[in-house]
Amino acid sequence: MSEREIPPSHDPLGEVLQLLKLSGTLYCRSHLTAPWSVEFPPFEHSLMFHIVAAGQCWLHVDGQPARLLKEGHLALLPHGQGHCISGGADPLAGEREKGQGCCQGLFDIPVEKVSERLEVMHFGGGGEASSLICGVARFDHLTGLELTRCLPLVIHIDQLAEEEQQWLHSSMRFIEREAANPGPGSETLITHLADIMILQAIRHWIKQSGDTGPGWLTALRDRQIGRLLAAFHRHPEQDWPMSRMCSVANMSRSVFAQKFTSLMGEPAGRYIIRWRMMAAREMLQNSNRALADIAQQSGYASEAAFSRAFKREFNRSPGSVRSESRIMPQLSA
Template sequence: MNSPDVWTPIDPLGEALHFLRMSGTFYCRSEFTAPWGLDLPPMPQCLMFHVITTGQCWLEVEGEAPQPLQPGDLALVSRGEGHRLVSTPGATAAPLFDLPREMISERYEVLRQGGGGANTNLICGAVRFDHPAAHQLIQLLPKVIRIQPRPSPHTDWIRDTLRFMAAEAETLRPGGETVITRLADILVIQAIRAWIERDSAAQSGWLGALQDRQVGRALQLIHRDPARTWTLATLAAEVAMSRSAFAARFTELVGVPAMHYIGRWRMHIALTRLKESHTTIADLASQLGYQSEAAFNRAFKRYIGVPPGTARRQADAA
């Protein structure tokens, strides 16, 4: 009998968080003096974050009230929307890519800007999530998540991590870029966990379904083995429910019927693999349980909107 993987979370929500593996697009240390303003463009499929290490600023996202950020605050702009960081609300903001920068490495840089007044230092970054479970989760997040660690046993380590990150950014010793990027990844995941724990919106929809004992288990099975020939009957049997009761509960909690969810999940996995590897479309069809490449192509176009060959060419061009 095979022993379980001790690193695999045993709860469906924990497993979804386990898939939040990030690939960094860029990280930077920003050194600003008032008055200053930074206009960040939209970055589709990315999550952007800002850590305030010294000074203060305002975060402006369209459709949201301006939010003040203080030292130790962590702000996530979860869907890659364009936004502004400014010394005072309404201040003129320079486009990100118009600013002079000091390139420390391919993915780490230092930005400097301002009029010589009060200092504000930030650590900023944009990260991308590649797993379909991560995409599903990110779409459910609010536009902005703001974490303000307050002294408590649950948040002391966050404040300590932010201080450690600030010290590394200040000196950038050998290996400092690696330390900062790893700490940033952890902080982003912790911020998402904090939102799930405190926001009622996380108790409904797909996230709520993951926390349901039976539907959550069914989702976990689908995520782990998407190529299996799933039917309503086999899924219902796995979670000890009748076929009709399971079908109704799945649709109620997830928002789509189980078989539609399975098809869509497979195609999102296929889209990720098309972008990341040179696997042939025929091999991909086989890996996801399709008996023919033609059947796979039809399913892919139905869910994604374009044939798989087109999706691969678009990804290569991007």
């Protein structure tokens, strides 16, 4: 009896979300008493989140009104931009302190280091108490970087169903226990739970936002263009001439070209080159794969052709990107 072939997914957006994985997640259990304000610096290529376990606080992001985060709320900052959170009844107090540079810097506040993944902070003026779980992480797959380009500065989840809130709180308690007393597989468990929490926040935003306008998410949700994108993402190393793309999308050449550009904001050929080059840069920075292998995985028959395309995209050679990625860990050691 031959093995049955698993049919391909018919949910292109779901396929992309399956690839979202976080790395380097760090949690801080924050016990805060009013008045207090904490300034979080920007974290490049990372996302940050705050979960209010008890009490409430204000979230201040430049260019946006203060947001009140109550118990059970989750705030996700997909672009890792700097921001301030504060306690107390006056939402403008944190804004004033932030503008005057009076917010206490995150790294200036003493913390208790429980493990490599968990810290505990006690800070504030002794008034009304709040408890938060704050975290920073980064996506370790190219799809995460592309997805964040489509997301707003802040995703504020304030209307979770009761069972979802219970699951969120129990998950965070489990993460704290594993981080405080790590055992075999703790890192994997913590990372996967963080993946699920962040994914749930993004799914919630996608569901609530409806039409997000031209862009990657809109294209993935389109039946025809989404099918083509899913097929390409599965096999970016294969040849993708216009005739094949039109066949997969089941569209004529002219209609396909117009619709793809309208939904994505760039022509299909340009998207394929950009995706391949970003994936190649990621492999150069994070693996020891030979340049010839990376060129082949990027759809190029020779290293020379790949190197020319790479330099056109980033104005840098593949070799310089790889060399820099090897130097940086030495400088930070």
